[in-house]
Amino acid sequence: MIDANPVLNAGIFGLFVLITLYIVYRVSSRGTASDYFAAGGRFTGAQNGIALSGDFLSAASFLGIAGAIAVHGYDGFLYSIGFLVAWLVNLLLIAEPLRNTGRFTMGDVLSFRMRQRPVRAAAAVSTMIISVVYMVAQMAGAGGLVALLLNVHSAQGQAVVIVVVGVVMVAYVLIGGMKGTTWVQIIKTSLLLLCVVLITLFLLGKFGFNISSLFQQAAANNPLGERILEPGAQYGQTPLSRIDFLSLSLALVLGVAGLPHVLMRFYTVPNARQARRSVVWATSGMALFYLCTLVIGYGAGALVGSEAVLGAPGGENSAAPLLAYRIGGTVLLGIVAAVAFATILAVVAGLTLTASASFAHDVYANVIKRGNAEQDAEVRVARWTALVIGAGSILGGILVNGQNIAFLVGLAFAFAASANFSTLLFSLFWRRFNTTGTLWGIYGGLASCLVLVAFSPVVSGAPDAVLPDVDFAWFPLSNPGIVSIPVSLLCGYVGTFVGEGVSRRRSAEMEVRALTGIGAS
Structure with missing residues (x-):
């Protein structure tokens, strides 16, 4: 069990916040809308790639995957494999044409050759739903971390910390815009990679740099035994569980290429070449991270034991903190808490900026003002939107704190894969695709996700459901x-043939621009 030092953990975290807030203030974007939303496109591919890693690697990646590996072995590592494959989709299909075609948001790309107002409105609705769902999960995760790392077990205490996290997050966005948020993500990624690499090297050294010995010890401390070293310990027990895992894998692999806060980062670089480099750097950083979590997960199983992990507050999420406390005491635990x-x-700041930018740029500037909004007004609306979204995510995080929130992250990926990835793919590579197809694809994906999740076991009918005492699940x-x-x-395909055609000239222009970059800002 962890004997945490709340003062030390809070002190290290507070120091990180003060340093990063100072950096955000010094680099803050006080210029045009391009400066606020996309940092003027002045980051290099390496810088943006590191920031992309920071935008994507959430607490679930750091704590959740290590815990899943400690308890379930190989099956827990399948999440890491899915995430890495997803970035290949971004590299091969999305990054370059997206950077060439858009300016600030996904709505720029989807509306390029469509009717502007309805498509931008649909893109904004999709972006804000995905961002808010993702943010609520992260904010609720903050409450769980507090219970584990700061010994704050009361609901009121966890609510206070959720509010603190939300206030700091909004401060990053309001003060620094995309430039400040990017530097926070770069710093966070550097700390995270340094932390996991050092823990990994210590673990390997403890077992004589013989990873087989580490695996054998982990198997010896797990009731599943040698089964944790091969597929099937968690998934594959029944045909339904195999289909469920296939569904999750599909959402993870395709959802990354539709996550709005990931897509928006491609506009912070000057050209498509740097966008490609961003994905290469991000993939390399995440490959290193996930390889380290493999060692950390099995290391936690070997030194702490799966039963001790499951018995600690936070369950599987306690694996990395328990391991840190075991090998480095309260100091290393404090560092893990801060990271x-x-x-x-870093993740919620990126999500807040993306959602506020989508509302200000797509809805306010192009739907309400019909493209005639002043840049200062657009940035001002984005800042007010960030305040509203921040307050909403804080409230949502408090409301679902202590509930089963794992489905929220998977739901965000499923939304992104359904509503965003499919329509982006059609928009970039199918000339016939039109406004009706775009609207049907986005709203069809959003509606089907919402209905299926509402009537699934994650909401009702299961012991770990959000509403365990009722059962209205049929999916x-x-x-x-x-x-x-x-x-x-299918909705996007059928809607295309139901609706009117698109301008051939505009379609040809988009194709040339997406492939060559001619005319890209």
């Missing part, structure tokens, strides 16, 4: 991706 909180701050899978993604593709 975990920094991870939450048997925990993740709707295997159904909602094809539904979105």
